[in-house]
Amino acid sequence: MKELIDYVKYYVKLPAEAEKAILESFKVREYQKGDLILRERDVCRNLFFILKGTVRTFYLHDGKEVTTWIYPNGYFVTAWSSFLLEKESFESVHAIENTTVAVINKLTLNDVYDKRISIGRFGRFLAEEKMNGKDEYSKGYMFLSAKEKYNNLLSFFPDIVQRANLGYIASMLGISQETLSRLRGEKS
Amino acid sequence: MKELIDYVKYYVKLPAEAEKAILESFKVREYQKGDLILRERDVCRNLFFILKGTVRTFYLHDGKEVTTWIYPNGYFVTAWSSFLLEKESFESVHAIENTTVAVINKLTLNDVYDKRISIGRFGRFLAEEKMNGKDEYSKGYMFLSAKEKYNNLLSFFPDIVQRANLGYIASMLGISQETLSRLRGEKS
DNA sequence: CGCCGAGTTGAACTGAATCAAGAAACGTGG
DNA sequence: CCACGTTTCTTGATTCAGTTCAACTCGGCG
Numbered sequence: 494m495k496e497l498i499d500y501v502k503y504y505v506k507l508p509a510e511a512e513k514a515i516l517e518s519f520k521v522r523e524y525q526k527g528d529l530i531l532r533e534r535d536v537c538r539n540l541f542f543i544l545k546g547t548v549r550t551f552y553l554h555d556g557k558e559v560t561t562w563i564y565p566n567g568y569f570v571t572a573w574s575s576f577l578l579e580k581e582s583f584e585s586v587h588a589i590e591n592t593t594v595a596v597i598n599k600l601t602l603n604d605v606y607d608k609r610i611s612i613g614r615f616g617r618f619l620a621e622e623k624m625n626g627k628d629e630y631s632k633g634y635m636f637l638s639a640k641e642k643y644n645n646l647l648s649f650f651p652d653i654v655q656r657a658n659l660g661y662i663a664s665m666l667g668i669s670q671e672t673l674s675r676l677r678g679e680k681s
Numbered sequence: 682m683k684e685l686i687d688y689v690k691y692y693v694k695l696p697a698e699a700e701k702a703i704l705e706s707f708k709v710r711e712y713q714k715g716d717l718i719l720r721e722r723d724v725c726r727n728l729f730f731i732l733k734g735t736v737r738t739f740y741l742h743d744g745k746e747v748t749t750w751i752y753p754n755g756y757f758v759t760a761w762s763s764f765l766l767e768k769e770s771f772e773s774v775h776a777i778e779n780t781t782v783a784v785i786n787k788l789t790l791n792d793v794y795d796k797r798i799s800i801g802r803f804g805r806f807l808a809e810e811k812m813n814g815k816d817e818y819s820k821g822y823m824f825l826s827a828k829e830k831y832n833n834l835l836s837f838f839p840d841i842v843q844r845a846n847l848g849y850i851a852s853m854l855g856i857s858q859e860t861l862s863r864l865r866g867e868k869s
Numbered sequence: 870c871g872c873c874g875a876g877t878t879g880a881a882c883t884g885a886a887t888c889a890a891g892a893a894a895c896g897t898g899g
Numbered sequence: 900c901c902a903c904g905t906t907t908c909t910t911g912a913t914t915c916a917g918t919t920c921a922a923c924t925c926g927g928c929g
Contacts, residue, residue, distance in 0.1 A: 554824055561820055574813050606805070613801060617794070620808035625762050627815040632749055632772075635855055636742055639885070659908060667823055669886055674909055827917070847876060857918055862877055870929105877924070886915080893908070899901095 494519065496567060497542045497595050504618040511609045518605050519595040524588040531586040537575040539596050543568055546592025547656040551664075552584040560664035563589070563657045565650070569619065570594075589657055639668045640676050682707065684755055685730045685783050692806040699797040706793050707783040712776040719774035725763040727784050731756055734780025735844040739852075740772040748852035751777075751845050753838070757807065758782075777845055827856045828864050 494516060501507055501515065519542070524530055531537050533552065541548075543566045550572065551560045561584060564570045575582035576599065597605075606613040634642055643666060646653065653662060663673035682704060689695055689703065707730070712718055719725050721740065729736075731754045738760065739748045749772060752758045763770035764787065785793075794801040822830055831854060834841065841850060851861035 552820070559823075573816055577809050577813050606802075607798075610795075610798075613798075613805070614794075617801070617805040617808055620805055620812055621765050624808050624812035624815060625765050627812060627819065628761055631815065631819045632740070635747075658906090670908080671887085671910085672885055675885095678909075846874095858875095859877080859919085860917055863917095866877075872929090873927095875925085877922105879922085880920090882919075883915100883917095886913100888913080889911085891908105891910080893906100895904105895906075897902105897904095 494521070494544070494595060496544060500542070500567070501612070501615050504622075505611045505615045507611055511611045514605055514609050514612065518601050519597045522594050522596050524592045524594070526588060526591050528588045528592075529585055530588055530592075530594070531572055531575075531582060531584075533583065533585045534581050535575075536579055537572040537582050537586075538579075538599050540569060540571045540576060540599070540602060541586075541594040541596055543570060544593040544595055546588060546590040546594075548592055548594075549587050549589050549657065549661055549665075550584050551587060551661075558664070560661045563650075563653060563661060563665055565652075565656060569623075573623075589661070639666070639672050640679075642666045642668065643673060643676055682709070682732070682783060684732060688730070688755070689800070689803050692810075693799045693803045695799055699799045702793055702797050702800065706789050707785045710782050710784050712780045712782070714776060714779050716776045716780075717773055718776055718780075718782070719760055719763075719770060719772075721771065721773045722769050723763075724767055725760040725770050725774075726767075726787050728757060728759045728764060728787070728790060729774075729782040729784055731758060732781040732783055734776060734778040734782075736780055736782075737775050737777050737845065737849055737853075738772050739775060739849075746852070748849045751838075751841060751849060751853055753840075753844060757811075761811075777849070827854070827860050828867075830854045830856065831861065831864055 497519065498507070498512060498515065521544070524546070530541065530548065531539075543564055545566050547563065547565050548570050549560050549563045550570065551558045553559070570586060572582040572584050572586060574580070575584075579599075602616075606616050634645075637645065646662070646666060659673055660670045663670045666673070685707065686695070686700060686703065709732070712734070718729065718736065719727075731752055733754050735751065735753050736758050737748050737751045738758065739746045741747070758774060760770040760772050760774060762768070767787075790804075794804050822833075825833065834850070834854060847861055848858045851858045854861070
């Protein structure tokens with residue numbers, strides 16, 4: 494759980510009781526490679542912090558799986574739209590390695606947000622930072638070729654090739670598996 | 682300013698003093714069509730709520746302007762990455778009609794966030810909702826053809842054609858001006 | 870009247886998708 | 900530890916939506 498506490502501390506000062514509140518509110522849970530952490534059409538009532546392993550989110554489009562993102566340990570994951578709006582999720586969350594997470598459900602989270610001002614502030618920073626990440630990502634990637642997208646991804650997530658297979662990575666980049674395979678074939 | 686108060690009230694209960702704090706913290710400012718509200722490379726220290734008019738954000742890519750989004754009245758705008766991280770903005774904010782905004786600077790905003798719990802909570806909801814919007818948008822648009830993107834845009838922002846010119850709209854959709862012009866030419 | 874920005878139309882080109890086989894690698898049970 | 904089925908990855912040929920470049924139209928306005 495240290496990784497989670499450090500993550501929160503990166504954003505806000507955390508008094509001892511707030512740290513205690515976090516440790517009490519999150520539960521540790523384990524998944525096997527291949528397990529579905531959240532199934533499409535369920536309402537996602539949990540927020541997960543990955544302590545160990547790798548997770549992807551995906552949804553079905555024309556009967557085919559589309560990977561939306563791949564998350565290594567040290568990141569928060571959930572089906573955001575489902576979690577925030579309490580509606581059925583269009584995406585699934587899938588452990589692609591043996592994975593350990595810290596889980597908190599929405600009710601508990603809201604409770605902690607309201608009771609611990611520092612954690613409430615952290616919640617805002619987390620949302621702001623996620624929003625900003627998505628914003629910069631979508632703007633930055635718009636004009637990149639398939640090759641540039643891939644090199645870019647490798648630069649900030651180099652071991653993704655060990656953690657996720659070709660098809661997932663290609664899908665996450667919005668390119669076909671064949672194209673990505675050809676890119677790998679070329680040198681540099 | 683009523684529109685702004687209503688916007689906040691949509692997300693949170695707003696005690697009278699909190700409402701007063703908002704009215705005191707935001708200043709009204711006017712821009713002429715064509716004015717730059719924020720210039721690229723400046724640090725954006727303000728958050729704007731559009732009371733009247735239309736605004737777009739854009740950045741330069743290979744010497745050409747790329748419109749990232751077009752906002753009508755009733756929305757918050759800023760150069761998010763610059764505002765949140767207090768770094769130089771890569772994008773500019775541009776009034777494309779005569780526009781009236783309510784402005785708040787970051788210091789004042791943080792102050793209000795900390796002093797008024799309801800407004801702090803609103804800040805988190807705002808960030809969460811923006812994040813979610815970007816998320817669903819980017820996922821939803823990935824597999825749409827140029828035509829579907831345009832029809833989709835028209836369905837939730839029908840008067841955009843009156844408010845923004847062809848080039849801005851095409852750029853915002855990530856398609857060329859020529860392609861959008863051809864789409865308009867087709868019937869239906 | 871002639872210029873200018875905005876929009877339209879035409880023709881040629883291209884990056885990446887798709888379709889279609891194969892080749893490797895992987896793991897499970899005998 | 901090997902055989903066999905399954906999944907993952909590679910390679911080739913073809914196709915297409917949308918880009919690019921270039922020229923042209925239209926309406927407004929000094």
